[in-house]
Amino acid sequence: MRLLVVEDDRDLNRQISTALSNAGYAVDHAFDGEEGHFLGDTEPYDAVILDVGLPKLDGIAVLERWRRDGRVMPVLILTARDRWSDKVEGFDAGADDYVPKPFHMEEILARVRALLRRATGHATSELTYGPVTLDTRSSRVVVDGAAVKLTSHEYRLLSYLMHHQGRVVSRSELVEHLYDQDFDRDSNTIEVFVGRLRRKLGVDVIQTVRGLGYLCEPPGGAPAA
Numbered sequence: 001m002r003l004l005v006v007e008d009d010r011d012l013n014r015q016i017s018t019a020l021s022n023a024g025y026a027v028d029h030a031f032d033g034e035e036g037h038f039l040g041d042t043e044p045y046d047a048v049i050l051d052v053g054l055p056k057l058d059g060i061a062v063l064e065r066w067r068r069d070g071r072v073m074p075v076l077i078l079t080a081r082d083r084w085s086d087k088v089e090g091f092d093a094g095a096d097d098y099v100p101k102p103f104h105m106e107e108i109l110a111r112v113r114a115l116l117r118r119a120t121g122h123a124t125s126e127l128t129y130g131p132v133t134l135d136t137r138s139s140r141v142v143v144d145g146a147a148v149k150l151t152s153h154e155y156r157l158l159s160y161l162m163h164h165q166g167r168v169v170s171r172s173e174l175v176e177h178l179y180d181q182d183f184d185r186d187s188n189t190i191e192v193f194v195g196r197l198r199r200k201l202g203v204d205v206i207q208t209v210r211g212l213g214y215l216c217e218p219p220g221g222a223p224a225a
């Protein structure tokens with residue numbers, strides 16, 4: 001899952017970005033409204049954390065432009081604590097959630113998890129597919145009750161496929177959603193990661209759909225409820 005953090009306070013931006021990347025997300029950041037608007041307009045983010053008070057273009061205007069142009073990714077706005085009008089304007093402009101400043105980083109992480117699972121049609125933080133369980137709170141993966149140790153890229157790949165289970169995901173979509181913009185992207189590495197994941201999981205829950213991409217499906221059957 002790939003996220004964008006738009007926050008002009010550089011320290012705060014770095015803290016949020018670091019916490020999110022430690023939690024297993026690919027993260028891009030922007031420090032003003034124009035840069036943030038451009039990135040959100042041109043890159044396919046799974047969710048955005050958007051400060052309301054931004055230089056060049058304020059957060060509400062950024063959000064209005066995205067929505068007007070059909071950008072539907074979930075957006076969490078950061079508001080000033082005593083500005084109730086920020087929240088009202090934010091929701092009316094198309095925000096999905098808000099966190100008032102100052103906040104605990106855990107709250108941002110929990111709200112991002114909730115936005116991502118809702119956007120992909122899941123109701124809990126723990127995703128299950130066949131014998132595989134992926135806990136988005138702890139970034140842990142368990143197969144048949146045994147923990148499996150994954151690298152951050154392997155985890156991101158599995159997490160993306162499990163969030164979108166039952167749907168064929170192309171290699172180019174994976175490249176766009178697993179790496180931040182500074183990463184040297186090469187779609188061939190996806191195949192390598194899929195191979196490693198299959199070996200580590202020990203069960204074939206990732207199917208290759210020739211010419212189209214990958215499909216997360218448990219061996220021999222329909223998805224678990």
Ligand code: CA
Nearest residue numbers: 008051053054
């Ligand atoms: Ca600000």
